[in-house]
Amino acid sequence: MLARLLGPQRRxxxxxxxxxxxxxxxxxxxxxxxxxxxxxxxxxAHDTVTPRHFVGLANYASMLGDAAFRSSLATFAVFTLFIVPTTFAVSLGLALLVHRLRRWRAFFRSVFFLPTACSYVVASLIWKMAVFNGVRFGLANTVLRWFGADPVAWLSTTHPPWYWLVIVTVRLWLQAGFYMILFLAGLQRVPRSLYEAAAVDGARPGWQTFRYITFPQLRATSVAVVLLLVINAFQAFDEFYNLLSTSAGYPPYARPPLVYLYYVALGQGQDLGLGSAGAVILALVIAVVTVAQARWFGLGRKEA
Incomplete structure (x- = not known):
């Protein structure tokens, strides 16, 4: 067996x-x-990773019947509606701007990509303690004070839900540069001959060429970006937990699935069986949504 793995002459x-x-x-x-x-x-499996009593699908039924778990899925849906189109538009816009540069292209590409290397935990703490601090010393409240407005408790105000602004902006800052690189790679594959032919046919540069040439040529990249954004939104944990949790615990609002499962499996209940059932359900939801998106976008389908 070892000789077969190593191959002839141990290649x-x-x-x-x-x-x-x-x-x-x-x-x-x-x-x-x-x-x-x-x-x-x-x-x-309470307080142990060793199975005790077989309960069949009882954990799954309990999790699906839990209003808090269903609410966490609704939180994910809201977060997805915010972050997916926003990140898509911002990263595509940055890619178009950087792609048009003749000088300093590498510099700006590096500047916009640099936040990707930052830890989600560190970025969340910066947003929480320095940018959107609930007291008058935070950057956002300082700007509001310049215009004569009262300071806002960004992370604890639920009407209106200002905490979404904090969560979405920190995720946008962290990931827009990565997807910008993907769009840049797609833009570099668009043949210049298409733009030259369009110019001969009288197409005006700008919106016309973007709508009828650039964006259709980015179809495969756009599909991949949307799929990755939705999957990453499902897996959101660090920014929610580090922004909203306090010494008193986590608030009942804006609790995505992974945060809820964290408290189920590792909180006071220590119900690892129930938490595992929730994780399996979440994985199945991600798989179904991803496959549905891929089929809707025609991913892998041969061009006619």
Whole structure:
């Protein structure tokens, strides 16, 4: 068996030397916990990762019947409606601006991409403590004071829900640069001959060429960006938890699925079976939404 893996004359030895540790790490820290989570979802597992009593689909029924879990899915839907079109438009706009530059293109590409390297936790704390601080010393309240407005408690005001402004802007700042790079790659693949032919036919540069040439040519990139944005929105945790949680706990509003499951599995209840069932449901929802989007956009379909 070992000789077969290494191949004749041990040609594959260095392949396994370099990839082996990553494969082992992926299996141990990725696939094994994933499979074990599915197993736990069918058992009563309070305060333990060892299955005790088989309960079948009871955890799933309890989770689907939980109004708080359904509310967390609604929170995800609202967050998706905010963040997906906003990030799509901003990243596409940045890509178009950077692509048109003749000088300093590499500089601005790096500047806009740099926030991607920042930790979500660090960025959330900066937004919470410095930018949208609820007292009059925060940057946002300082600007409001210049115009004679009263300071706003951004993260605790629910009518209107100003906390969405904080959550959406920090996520937008963190991820717009990454999707800008994807759009830049797509823009560089658009043939210049299409623009030259359009100019010969009398098409005006600007909105006309963007609508009829640039954007259709970015179809594959746009589909990939939308799919990634929706999946990442489902997985939102760090910014919600670090922005809204306090010493008194997490507020009942703006609680996405992962934050809710965190408190179910690791909170006072320590119900790992119920939390695993919720995680499986969330994974299935992500899979269904992704497949539905891919079919709706015609991903992988051959062009006529």
């Amino acid at each position: 594959y030895l260095w392949f396994w030397v370099f990839t082996g540790p990553f494969v082992v790490g992926l299996v141990v820290f990725g696939y094994v916990p994933l499979v074990w989570s599915v197993v736990l979802s069918f058992f009563d």
